[in-house]
Amino acid sequence: VSGSTNVKIYGGTITNVYGGSNTSGTIGGGQNVTANKNNTQNCDLVISNLYSGGNKAASGPGSFNIGCVDRIDNLYGGANQADINGDITLNIVSGKITNVFGGNNNSGSISGKITVNVCDNGAGCFDITNVYGGGNKAAYTYSGNAPVVNVVNATLKGNVFGGGLGASATVSGNPQVTIGDKVAAHRVAILNGDVYGGGDEAPVLGTTTVTVVDDCNTQLRNLYGGGNAAAVGGTHVVYRGGSVTSVFGGGHGDRSQGKEAKVNGNVQVDLLGGVVRNAVFGGSDSKGHI
Numbered sequence: 001v002s003g004s005t006n007v008k009i010y011g012g013t014i015t016n017v018y019g020g021s022n023t024s025g026t027i028g029g030g031q032n033v034t035a036n037k038n039n040t041q042n043c044d045l046v047i048s049n050l051y052s053g054g055n056k057a058a059s060g061p062g063s064f065n066i067g068c069v070d071r072i073d074n075l076y077g078g079a080n081q082a083d084i085n086g087d088i089t090l091n092i093v094s095g096k097i098t099n100v101f102g103g104n105n106n107s108g109s110i111s112g113k114i115t116v117n118v119c120d121n122g123a124g125c126f127d128i129t130n131v132y133g134g135g136n137k138a139a140y141t142y143s144g145n146a147p148v149v150n151v152v153n154a155t156l157k158g159n160v161f162g163g164g165l166g167a168s169a170t171v172s173g174n175p176q177v178t179i180g181d182k183v184a185a186h187r188v189a190i191l192n193g194d195v196y197g198g199g200d201e202a203p204v205l206g207t208t209t210v211t212v213v214d215d216c217n218t219q220l221r222n223l224y225g226g227g228n229a230a231a232v233g234g235t236h237v238v239y240r241g242g243s244v245t246s247v248f249g250g251g252h253g254d255r256s257q258g259k260e261a262k263v264n265g266n267v268q269v270d271l272l273g274g275v276v277r278n279a280v281f282g283g284s285d286s287k288g289h290i
Contacts, residue, residue: 004029004060010036011043019062020054020079027059030086035095036067037125045069051105052088053079061086061112068125069095077114078104078135087112093121097128102147103135103164110140114147119186120154129157134164134171134199142173145209149177153186156193162208163199163227171199174206180215180242187217188242195220197235198227198251198261207234207265214273218242225269226251226261226284234265241274250284261285 005027007019019031031052037045050072052062062077062084075097077088081104088102088110102114116133120126133147134140140147149162162175177197180188197208210225212218223244225235228251235249249269253261261284269282 002028004032006032008034009045010038011045013044013046015048017047017050018054019052020059021057022054023056025057030061030063031059032063034065035069035072037069038067046071048073049076051076051079053084054082055080056082058083058085062088064090066092066095068123072097074099075101076105077102077116078110079108080104081106082108084108084110084112088114090116092118094123094125096125098130100128100131101136102133103140104138105136107138110142113142113144114140116147116149118151118154126154128154131156131160132165133162133175134202135169136164137166137168139168139170140164140172145174145176147171147175151179151188152181153188155189155191157191159193159200160190160195161199162197163204163230164202165200167201169199169202170205171202172205175204175208177210178213179220180213180218182213182215189219190221194222194224196224196227196251198232199230200228201230201259202227203230204232207236208232209236211238212240212242212274214240215242220244222246222248224248224251224285225267226263229253229259229261231260231262231264235263235267237269238272239270239274240272243275243277246278247276247280248285249282252285254286
């Protein structure tokens with residue numbers, strides 16, 4: 001394909017959707033994927049796995065625009081097991097999604113910057129569980145300040161991670177996680193999960209930055225600069241406002257189970273406002289250590 005691909009899905013029950021190619025063939029431009037029922041409210045829209053990239057074939061920059069959908073099990077900004085030659089941008093304003101991944105699924109490299117934007121547009125179709133800046137089992141070797149995860153208006157049921165999921169989903173860069181903004185009508189609430197700068201059993205080699213913006217409408221459980229049972233290179237937590245149970249400069253781990261949340265460098269925690277209902281720790285939770 002010498003130009004770009006534009007995949008627009010308004011209804012149907014589908015197992016796998018790829019913006020790119022299957023096993024071979026390149027995309028000259030980028031992949032643009034839209035999933036939104038729009039005015040076709042009588043037609044169900046259910047997708048098991050949705051990728052901006054291809055299955056086993058390399059592709060270019062990818063972008064998503066996710067509107068009202070009945071269910072997406074796994075949303076991948078990247079490919080299944082193929083390279084992405086460019087940036088990835090996910091704009092999620094609606095939809096019922098279990099897992100959002102900025103990166104790839106099983107393998108393949110991404111040469112550009114991953115950006116995940118989550119902002120409920122108020123259409124009444126928003127239901128998201130977990131958000132990951134990185135991939136599922138795939139590493140992300142970008143060397144800059146990425147992945148970038150911005151949750152500016154949303155009620156989430158699970159966790160937010162700057163990194164990926166699984167021991168092989170290493171992030172070599174510096175994840176940037178921002179929660180909330182200063183728009184009075186916006187609200188961020190993490191109901192049954194926590195916010196991590198790092199990954200879920202997925203190491204981060206760089207330094208994570210987690211920022212909670214000065215917004216009294218932000219309600220969180222625990223805020224971690226590090227990862228969940230995963231090491232990070234260093235952490236920087238900036239808490240400006242809202243309400244949180246506890247703040248940890250490190251991560252959450254359990255050494256007795258071989259799941260450490262180690263920080264291999266420096267930790268910096270800046271408290272500039274807001275309410276902390278329990279405590280602030282420069283180190284890690286449970287049996288993790290600095």
